[in-house]
Amino acid sequence: MVGDDKQQRLERKLDRRLNASSDGIDMDVPASVVRSETVYTGRVFHVDDMTLALSDKQGGVHEINRQVVRHAPCVVMLVHDMSTDRYLIEREYRVGSDIFAYGLPAGLMDEGEDILDAALRELAEETGVVPDRDAMGVDYIGDFYSSEGMSDELAHIMVLHLGPFRHKERHMDPDEHVESTWIPWSELTATRITASNSMIAIQHEALRRLIAKHSDTDKPTLFA
Known part of the structure; x- marks a missing residue:
């Protein structure tokens, strides 16, 4: 899995450079779902209205709202x-x-x-x-x-x-x-x-x- 190791090293290096422009959100912590509601259901896809929580580097939480189209691959x-x-x-x-x-x-x-x-x-x-x-x-x-x-x-x-x-x-x-x-x-x-x-x-x-x-x-x- 040499290719995977190389990719991981590259991403760690890139993340260190990107962190220099951070506004405080800790992008090593996954977003968590606060609320999710399906607001539309169709034949091919459905739409979820979501509230998500992002963590900052001081332990705080910031909520964001997004709508996502759920679609088959x-x-x-x-x-x-x-x-x-x-x-x-x-x-x-x-x-x-x-x-x-x-x-x-x-x-x-x-x-x-x-x-x-x-x-x-x-x-x-x-x-x-x-x-x-x-x-x-x-x-x-x-x-x-x-x-x-x-x-x-x-x-x-x-x-x-x-x-x-x-x-x-x-x-x-x-x-x-x-x-x-x-x-x-x-x-x-x-x-x-x-x-x-x-x-x-x-x-x-x-x-x-x-x-x-x-x-x-x-x-x-x-x-x-």
Whole structure:
């Protein structure tokens, strides 16, 4: 676990530097919940209105009020057909931006579902693409909060490098309307994509392609 030890040392060093700008709140003490009330419940998420307590370095307590959107975790995937060097792109209506937005295959995870299983399920449901798992490489990029100041939605982001795959009939929810097509890398990078999680995947792939261009191998890393 050398990587974890290195990360911890870095964070301790960073915390010492940040403490110089402290207004007195002790950020080594976790926040505690004073009150929490669910004020909205919908089909996809619910909203909690919370009062939380932060401790200061003199032992005092400071209450803050926050509202948090409770949301299931999701998967976001950039899908690469290695045989043609093309990528899957989608278009669908997004109410947050109020546009028919370009983006990548993505979707909510079911409770207890494995990350890769969820990604492949969503891929098949939205696009009909079913990869051969034994001939597929996966670059697992990481887990990122979509908007950690107001939501606990955690996005598991990855790049799927497909070998052989087959098509099956798409199976979407009744209120889900998604278009998809394969495009070359040059078109993908020129497309206006507004979702931050999708851009994380695309930028990761841009770095991989740059490194591969100047090395002897183009092998993607495998899912861990």
